[in-house]
Amino acid sequence: MGVCNTPLRLLTMIPQTGIGRFLFFLHIALIAAQWLLPLALLSALPDQIPVHFDVHGNPDRFVAKGGWDIWFGPIIGTIMGIFAVVLLRFPSAYNVPGKADIAALPPPQRARLHDLLRAMMLAIFVIVQAIFLSVTC
Secondary structure (H helix, E strand, C coil): CCHHHHHHHHHCCCCCCHHHHHHHHHHHHHHHHHHHHHHHHHHHCCCEEEEEECCCCCEEEEEECCCHHHHHHHHHHHHHHHHHHHHHCCHHHCCCCCHHHHHCCCHHHHHHHHHHHHHHHHHHHHHHHHHHHHHHC
């Protein structure tokens, strides 16, 4: 019951449906890309990187190439990704209408509904990670 089954408990966070499994690994791949792309492109970046722009599109804030600012997006994306993976473990904690009705369903139907909820949450997190990746690059 202790430490021996911990890896098995982590595997239960991976959705069992095809689309849920695809979205889970896409989510992980987008997080990895947020780290790998800046790392791969670091040598090609200029010494001063514009990080903020005014309403006319002119840069008004710059950071040095070696600064931590270019890693801010991947750090926040990773924290959100960890939150998403932990949240997948507890689909009954999702704020959805009719929670009492869901809890009253027979276990097979409730499990299927939880899989659908996980896939929906993963789709949202994939979109958020894609936005973070587009901001990072």
